[in-house]
Amino acid sequence: MKLPLGYLYSATYAGIRQVEKDDLALIVSGLPAAAAAVFTQNRVQAAPVELCRRHLRVSHGLVGAILVNAGNANCATRTGHAVALAICKAAARVLRLPVSQVLSASTGVIGVELEPKEIIRALPGLAASLHPGRFEAAARAIMTTDLVPKTAFAETVLRRGAVRVAGMTKGSGMIHPQMATTLGFVMTDAVLSGVELRAMLKRTVERSYNRLSVDGDTSTNDTLVLMANGASGARPEKRELARVEEAVAEVMESLARAIARDGEGARKLVTIVVTGASSDDAAARLARSIANSPLVKTAIAGSDPNWGRILCAAGNAGVAFDPARTDIALQNVMVCRGGVAAPFSEEALKGKLGSPDCEIQLAIRGKGKGAARFWTCDFTEGYIRINASYRT
């Protein structure tokens, strides 16, 4: 898969993590890129999130570089703002960019002071090793409890030439929809204006990152940046914009699915499809309530076709629907028809639920056209093991 033109990446170990594993990544666009971003809606916001907002305002949405560290969230610390600014300034100096065109993002433990010295010392080496081919290395460096790096790619050919989209993301816990969950960086070489980019991000985040939940918790650091540097030279015609948006959405949905599949302790990606609701929003709320139910998620972990819990979770969504007109299928096997049990082979379905890909379909019969797709993971003892001992 070809990467978008005009972007360079690098990664290094700057001593932020205790284990010697890359913990600092740099993404640079040769031409300053138009950018749009969404951030956590948590009331407690990390220093780099606040600095990102300010820089995007001051630069009128132009981004030259993003510096990302793992191992420390730079949140709820005395020196957070000074540190975030210091590392952005140092990166701007090394890369000869206006400081407002440098964003930073951090992920890791909250409440521990982040030491800027080693990051600043690592910057010249990081800049010297920038290379288009270091994309995967950068995706690896931003991981925390992630087991695998998460990347996705798409390409679409416009009248004026091909444009490419690539994304990297991290996150496997503290994942909840309704925010730019986790860290995500999506690059395209299409020629797009800031206005086009912001509208595109709003719609694509709604059907990808906002349809994702691992544990219902939301981080203080969530950041998703979409950049378009125009390096392909191809400006989409008006009727082609939807194709570019589709490529961006494809990358973002793929990244969101990758996060759900790598959810802490997860063994299964669970896709929830709701149809027949009164609106897409109502469908999304029903799907989210099912995705957030620990009882549904433990049943999936146990390959138990316990549809009563699914119906019950839907009932908790705060959405009006008629249980007596509701059908539920698991792995395309109907288990509940009109709100009561449908006959099915328990043993056969248990086997099918052993798959690493499980699908829950909830269909409300009637005139409603609202539909939504939502991703989560199963809920296993591994989640508890990881989180009962993450910090110490």
Added chain:
Amino acid sequence: MKLPLGYLYSATYAGIRQVEKDDLALIVSGLPAAAAAVFTQNRVQAAPVELCRRHLRVSHGLVGAILVNAGNANCATRTGHAVALAICKAAARVLRLPVSQVLSASTGVIGVELEPKEIIRALPGLAASLHPGRFEAAARAIMTTDLVPKTAFAETVLRRGAVRVAGMTKGSGMIHPQMATTLGFVMTDAVLSGVELRAMLKRTVERSYNRLSVDGDTSTNDTLVLMANGASGARPEKRELARVEEAVAEVMESLARAIARDGEGARKLVTIVVTGASSDDAAARLARSIANSPLVKTAIAGSDPNWGRILCAAGNAGVAFDPARTDIALQNVMVCRGGVAAPFSEEALKGKLGSPDCEIQLAIRGKGKGAARFWTCDFTEGYIRINASYRT
């Protein structure tokens, strides 16, 4: 502890559970009791919940008997309504009560038809063994995944004599606030009107069952009934009403705490105290968000003083507060002052968090007077084990 006068209890095994353990309980008031009740707010409501509402309406809030079964929720079944009505009718016949003065409640698996025959066959024996001293036996019969029966008692002496309050409850999973979570039956022998009782229930449920969360899931069958049969002969004077309400609240808070302590897989009761919020409601929302965070609850399971997760969970409550004026203490040890780390001995605090009673205090400094107390439990691998295999 003396039980309220004028109530009789019994329990038996009616073959609803697979294991031979009492699964049918009967609570009878010799004099028809004034009653108030709250029910689940789930959109999917079990047949007995709907029947309870109807009977309370028809009887103008008078209750003579409550029949409770465990092992089957009588929810999302073809025959649910007919079965609920049939067993209420049979009980009314045996007890010589108008059918509208008989309530029923069910708990257990959803979506499996409840067979009324064996329940109806058990009723004459159940009625014959009614006795004030069978209170604990009834409390045991309504258990599902509960490890211990849950009862609480209070007494207060009024000018016209002593009045007593006794409560029993069940529940250890699918527990979430904002509803009459789980099954609960609270009896008093005070002389109280339906109007007084309803006002009292509204306020006391708000500070007990609505301040409780085990897993954020809400059942289809949640039912809490408060009854006053007047058998003490003591009608509280106007200025004494608050004392009776306090006794009721004491019983209900004790029951709510017992549910949290017995949360599925739980090893610790976690009490969350929020002070300094803009209102009691804002404080309750902050406390609820902390109580519902799997990351906070796994940290408590691991005795890990990870206050960053607590601050982060508070930030997700949708409530305005200033993190920079927020202090957090665990087991009365200050771990976060003004939104940043306070010095504390990690090792000593880890030891203190090993206690079966953990307290999280979040104090916002300023003019706010809003406060709330909330109960939950730690989140362990046991929860997953229990719920990955409950049904099958």
